[in-house]
Amino acid sequence: MQKSPRIAFGRGRCGKAEWDKLSNHLQLQGWAPVPLPRSSNLRDGMLSIAQALGVVVSSQPNSPIEIVSPHSLNGARPSSLSKVYGLSAFPLHTDTAHWTVPCRYVILGCAQIGRVDTPTVLVDANDPSFSADERLLLRSSTFSIKNGGNSFYGSLIDGQRRFTRFDPGCMFPVTESSRTAIHLYSMKRQSERVITYRWNEENVLIIDNWRMLHGRGNKTQADPLRRLLRVYVQ
Helix, strand or coil, X not given: CCCCCCEEECCEEECHHHHHXXXXXXXXXXXXXXXXXXXCXXXXXXXXXXXXXXXEECCCCCCCCEEECCCCCCCCCCCCHHHHHCXXXXXXXXXCCCCCCCCCEEEEEEEECCCCCCCEEEEECCCCCCCHHHHHHHHHCCEEECECECCEEECCECCCCCCECCCCCCEEECCHHHHXXXXXXXXHHHHHHCEEECCCCCEEEEEECCCEEEEXXXXXXXXXXXXXXXXXXX
16 A cells, blocks of 8 residues: 655654645646645755655756745746746746646745735636637637747647647747637636736645636736745656
8 A cells, every 4th residue: 555645844843634635636626726834945845845745846957946936027037937028927827838848836935925925826728618619610620830940830728638728938829720729728718717926935736737727917027036936856
């Protein structure tokens, strides 16, 4: 019999009951908040959660944990959402949409909240209001997905219905139907279904990246001093 995971949060621990509650919330809602004790180590806690969920993968060579902070247009990396939106709100998207298979979970932790209210917004990609024609559009519309020399073509919904892939920063519509499909996941279309998660320092948010789209929901220019830590799990 496989043992139930016990997650170390610095000086505290998450036992079976707490882990079962978190897992159920994640399965039902597609996301789960994890408030860590003030005495915990945020990085160690995030890695423990990640290792219990699956295999930790990284988009950078030196560390499995990436620091994420708002950047102006001039200071942003090429091909990033910051290069398009700067300090403004980010559109809904899938992290690692440029990978052949996007990572399964995204774990975010708040290291520094910043001086401006900058929540994370979430939307379940399985919108029950989509018509049969719209669902077909999501599965069949073709996008060019930019990933340097490994670019490829794909749709918004995987053919085997394992995951949704959506990122206007690296996915570009090829046909007129693709241009129509991309608006189905716009904030305008999804505004009534948006979940707003407001950060407290040392809090952690687990996102099912195959199911949920997320974005940055700031009403004014984001504070560059805001710091989130991010871990990917496959």
